[in-house]
Amino acid sequence: MNEIDRLTVRRNKYLSEAEEHHAKIAPLEMLLEGDEVLEADRLCQIRSEYNTLKLPYDSSKHHAWLLDAQITRREQLLNQETLMAGYIESMTNWRADEQELNEKRDSLSTRLNQIQQQAEEDMTKARRAETDAATAYAQAVAWGDTEGEKNANADAQKAAKNLATATEHNRRQQLIITALEQELVIVDQHIAEAQREHLAIQRTAMLLAEKVLEEQWNEKAQTLMDTGAKLWAVQRMLGGDQLSLRRLVLPKEGEGFDTWDSRELSERSGQYSVQDILSL
Structure with missing residues (x-):
């Protein structure tokens, strides 16, 4: 049985114990949370019994949680290459989606700006034509230019029709503008989603990388400890002192909060003979 299997057996044992404890707790929880009014002595007795039973239940659940974390860690380390390849592929896909969405957004924004600018120019031109026709008519009247008055009146009627046409066209353009703006909102939401997913997967990948680097650190630290031992x-055999090595403290990464220090160096050094030392 490998280490993961052994940990799984222990975790399942604690989970089974927790289920047994919960089976005894459940009726008491129903009484405490129910609508039935209980006498003070009876309520105190139930609470005391509940608290007594909950301690081993919480303990079993906690031990199961710790073992589950250890199992997950070892499974991730065992499958690190496959997991990391999957994370990188997913991150690449989400980044590609974001790039495609940004290109779509740029295209929509360009078209929106073009339509908005054209709509403004069309309305400005139509209003100016009507104003110019009215001004020409007023000037013709002021100067008694009958022919000019007649022409200006015709121009004014034509400009009024053109303005009405431009106004209707502008109304349709505003509908298109509104639709494009709504589409931009949707695209922005998809971009935000792609960014969130990318960051979430990136964090998961970095957590895996952290575990892998912790194990690599521990392996190299053990190699350093063997060399230090x-x-x-040899310093002891030569009758010297280990002044600098006595200050050594190496943290153990990952599970627990252990350290390797000079005490362990001293203990390890006892296993080496002269032959071991000289076979560099």
Whole structure:
């Protein structure tokens, strides 16, 4: 049985114990949370019994949680290459989606700006034509230019029709503008989603990388400790002191909060003979 299987057996044992404890707690929870009015002595007795039973239940659940974390860690380390490849592929896909959405957004924004600008120019031109026709008519009247008055009146009627046409066209353009703006909102939401997913997967990948690097650190720290133990041993054999090595403290990464220090160096140094030292 490998380490993961052994941990799984222990975790399942604690979970089974927790279920047994919960089976005894459940009736008491129903009484405490129910609508039935209980006498003070009876209520105190139930609460006391509930608290007594909940302690081993919480303990079993906690131990199961700790073991589950250890199992997950070992499974991730065992499958690190496959997991990391999957994370990187997913991140690449989400980044590609974001790029495609940004290109779509740029296209929509360009078209929206073009339509907005054209709508403004069309209305400005139509209003100016009507104003110019009215001004020409007024000037013709002021100067008694009958022919000019007649022409200006015709121009004014034409400008009024053009303005009405431009106004209707502008109304349709505003509908298109509104639709484009709504589409931009939707695209922005998809972009935000792609960014969130990318960051979430990136965080998961970095947590896996952290576990892998912790194990690599521990392996290299153990190698350093073995070398330090040999150095400690040879210095002792030569009758010297290990002044610098006595200050050594190496943290153990990952599970627990252990450290390797000079005490362990001293203990390890005892396993090396002269032959071990000289076979560099």
